Amino acid sequence: MSDTNLSAVLFKAKDLQLVERPICEPGKGEVQLCMQKVGICGSDVHYWQEGRIGDRFVVQAPMLLGHECSATVTKVGDGVTHPKSVGDRVAIEPHGVCRKCDACKTGRYNLCPDVFFLATPPDSGALARYHVHGADFVFKLPDNVSFEEGALIEPLSVxxxxxxxxxxxxxxxxxxxxxxxxxxxxxxxxxxxxxxxxxxxxxxxxxxxxxxxxxxxxxxxxxxxxxxxxxxxxxxxxxxxxxxxxxxxxxxxxxxxxxxxxxxxxxxxxxxxxxxxxxxxxxxxxxxxxxxxxxSFRYINTWQTAIDMISCGKINVAPLVTHRFTLEDTLAAFETARSGVGVKVMIDCAKHEKK
The missing domain is CATH 3.40.50.720 (NAD(P)-binding Rossmann-like Domain)
Structure with a gap:
């Protein structure tokens, strides 16, 4: 396990920097994740260029970008039973909700007024080496579903x-x-x-x-x-x-x-x-x-369905990825996404040994 947490932090419009941050420990009901693949969404580019989307979502403090994610479980917090194993390959649903409001109780948690959503101000994203997330919004990937496909489950879910x-x-x-x-x-x-x-x-x-x-x-x-x-x-x-x-x-x-x-x-x-x-x-x-x-706003209870559809070959999202970059080349990745060439730009967050 690396002892550094290289992260893509947006400080303000047009000011995206790679910085080292502490590696957080998982709390109760959480898992610590070693991030593998993170796709760049149009909203990420918009926050980077404009610092806002409309009047509701405005970057007012430094935040990480990235919400199309896959990872490997590195630690589990108290009370976590699924995923329960260090080393599990997972896809991340970028939600966190209150579980108490009418929307949550009726199964429409995407409409929760206290929703936490990665890379949507004021909530930070997961474009980093490590990230901590609620275990009940993390889903195990079958062996025949790649990390890239796992990251693409987010746009597929929409x-x-x-x-x-x-x-x-x-x-x-x-x-x-x-x-x-x-x-x-x-x-x-x-x-x-x-x-x-x-x-x-x-x-x-x-x-x-x-x-x-x-x-x-x-x-x-x-x-x-x-x-x-x-x-x-x-x-x-x-x-x-x-x-x-x-x-x-x-x-x-x-x-x-x-x-x-x-x-x-x-x-x-x-x-x-x-x-x-x-x-x-x-x-x-x-x-x-x-x-x-x-x-139609984001998604509800789609992750397992999407995983199953990809695993059985009913849906093939792999061709969507047209450009690939390392975490160290995040700025070049965002420039490529902004240019409009290709379809999906994917960032590899894993640390690779220099040859």
Whole structure:
């Protein structure tokens, strides 16, 4: 075990530094983790560049980034029975909740008002050599699921939860707006749920090409000058009928409108993407078509399902990782993520002996 804890600390906007921090001991109900892989999320880049996301989440004190994580258990605290073994390979659900409020008691802990969420101000993340986390939000990985796949369970869980919110089932035609990591995970989840066809839209032809290679049934490039109604008609033509379910993952006003125009009357439109604080809806179409619009916030009870789906080969997230860096090269990793090249940038937090 290393006696140092190299960590990626964001002090303020555009001031991300690698610093040595103490290695914390696990408390009651906690495990100490040697971090292995941490993916860079768009929110990490946003905090790094802007120091905030909207008016609610503002970096006001130094914090670690990173919440897409896998690790190895190095110590267990009192009362921990699962995972119970030092050396267990695990994936980390980046939550911590009060367990007392109505949301927690009714199983919707993602809505807990006292939720702790890694790398969301004021809560620190886990992009470090070592991290301490609640044991009940740590899940053992089977031998055939890699650490990279374990880290990708976080974005995959966003897609899985959105599909559950949509009540997506076998035979549905599905529209996914946005071909970023979350949109791609929503597409993979929809296919695993039994969707007959999934059409992914985006303004970037390269991302759509990647979506097609990953398994999207159809892709549709949104071009300048097109109206939402025109694109909705192309979606229906592409899928053979209007989509039963639409999952919006871009946060763009255009895609919000598209979801209303494109979704089948009586269908379900789930909004995942965080865009402007306020957006407008074409209300007449929304009401006349009796579309159910639902928000989807993070995830609930998805980790074991995601692990099982990856382990049995039902979902393949491995191709999402396009760039890899060591913890020591974190700044270069963030520059790559900010540039928009590739899809998922992964950081290896393990300490490697110099050759």
């Amino acid at each position: 897609g899985l939860h959105a599909c559950r919110r949509a009540r997506l089932s076998m035979g549905h035609r599905v529209l996914v707006c946005g071909a970023g990591p979350i949109g791609l995970c929503a597409m993979l989840s929809a296919k695993a749920f039994g969707a007959a066809a999934v059409c992914v839209t985006d303004i970037d032809s390269g991302r759509l090409e990647f979506a097609k290679k990953l398994g999207a049934s159809h892709t549709l490039l949104i071009e300048k000058g097109q109206t939402e109604e025109q694109v909705a008609a192309k979606v229906a033509e592409t899928l053979g009928a209007a989509p039963d379910r639409t999952i919006e993952c871009s946060g763009a006003q255009f895609s919000v409108n598209l979801g209303v125009y494109a979704t089948k009357p009586g269908g379900v439109f789930v909004i995942v993407g965080h865009g402007p604080s306020k957006v407008e809806f074409p209300v007449v179409s929304l009401v006349a078509k009796e579309i159910a619009i639902l928000g």
